[in-house]
Amino acid sequence: MANEAWLKSTIDGRRLVLAAAGSWTATHAREIEPLVDAAVPDKTKYEQVDIDLARVEHIDTFGAWLVERMRRSATAAGLKTAIVGLDTRFKVLFDEIAASNKKDAWRPRHEMPIVVSLLHIGKSVLATRDDFVDMINFLGVVTVAFARVAVKPWKFRFTSIVHQIDIVAFRAVPIIVLINFLIGAILAQQGIFHFRKFGAENFVVDMVGILTLREVGVLIVSIMVAGRSGSAYTAELGSMRMREEMDALRVMGFDPVEVLVLPRMIALIVALPILTFIGSMSALVGAGIVTWLYGGMSPEAFIDRLREVVDLNTFEVGMWKAPFMAVVIGLVAAVEGFQVQGSAESLGEHTTSSVVKAIFLVIVLDGLFAMFFAGIGK
């Protein structure tokens, strides 16, 4: 195929003939484009430009557009233009193309990078504020839904709650037990290793006991639940929103918050203390085994020491925090789920940020609790 010479210009007095040849198709568009742009004639030399298409073998939208672009730039330069030798088969195509990309056509906008990054910072600050407001708002909505159900207990979606508790609490038990067991064991091992240097191995029990019951147990459980169930809630609620299931509920006279969010929230509030208890016990078992096998302290001694140094108070502090963590995880999951827009990308984005925000807020809340309990002397 004679694709070497796509465009040849010949001068005929004050008339320039641009003769196109070969395949003016999609595959060659990239190579033809520079030729077309280079062919823009000098106004001073010519009056008329003829674009001769008689020798073109194939032409498609791409070729037609490039011809049209050539014609437009010549016209813009103040020259008379004509397209000659056009096969009648392509007339419709050329008419169609000639009507496209007119003056108000779309042009990509290019922003300065600095402006974009500043804009980004500004937007995320505002988004943080909006998130905070949304969460408070949602807490109110959920409370109202709860109050409404509380006065009409038969509207309580018992089956749904049991189902959710099964998913959130009982199916999470193996992983929670495993992780907390390992964390307890690691804490104990590290404690023994370092405390041994000054013969304070016994204090490992103090450290592990207080740390796991008060802080680590509930934190690890909350982080696991945020990753495991918070993300699932956001994804479920988000895809229900995408597929108009929420609208379907609403038009049938159901409140999506009452039907979808409340059972999940209650399930979380029930599940987290249970999991925290199981997790903390598992951590203590892990610590006990390590102090026995690695530290040489008998299990009896471990339990005696534990009884001596850890009072019920420590255990209570950990357990008290659990339901609040549950509320934060549930709220973040629901708020993010309700913010999902139509696209798959948005669903992914909100699921990610549900987990990240929930984990962040759980840790912040833990810090606030530490200050609170210190304040009331517990």
Add this chain to the structure above:
Amino acid sequence: MDAQNIDNVISVRDLVVGFGKQTVLKGLNLDIRRGEILGFVGASGGGKSVLTRTIIGLLPKRQGKIEVFGKNLDELDELERQKVEKRWGVLFQGGALFSSLNVIQNVQFPLREDLKLRGRLLDEIAVAKLEMVGLDASVCEKAPSELSGGMIKRAALARALALDPEIVFLDEPTSGLDPISAGEFDELIRALQQTLGLTVFMVTHDLYSLHSVCDRVAALADGKIIAEGPVDSLMNSEHPWLKAYFGGKRGRVAMAGKRS
């Protein structure tokens, strides 16, 4: 290229497709001629989409032969197959626009990936395609989720046409559109077919579309093509399913609409 001389751009021979124990297409034969608009009708769940998806390679076949541009798809290696695939465009029923890209990016996607177009030409061609399907520049930066049903179909058609394919597969292009939009879409398909010299394979339930744009109609029942030809010849067919299809209330109304 000898493919140019071959009248049938697609020919399907003795095609058998099934899932598990169920056989959907039982030895189907079908020819699609160059430059025609072939309407494809059949009962819901009868295998219309299955045939489309088998031809474009989304479903495996059990038996039979599919030739596209005179080439047996089974005998092609991956590279040749990709070349063939670039010569057809597909409009999926729901549009299947990429939800993470906006409209113009959706149209630009094949241009960018296949033709490696960049910059000005990329933008201009994409806008030209959108304008050809009757969308204007204001939708360029909208996300697919912000579009109406008709606009989604148009944008998806623009994407299907991005590489100037020779064949377009349309899966129920007018379903879910109001009659005015559906009529406009029919005209658009006809106009584009004439402008770009397309061959169109159109799965449809829309009786008006069959009358107004299709050159030929093929009807599928019991896993086989029971009739093919101009829509009028199908309407006179004695096959019980076709009689029910065209003789039903909706069929008669559509026909009356055409005559008036």
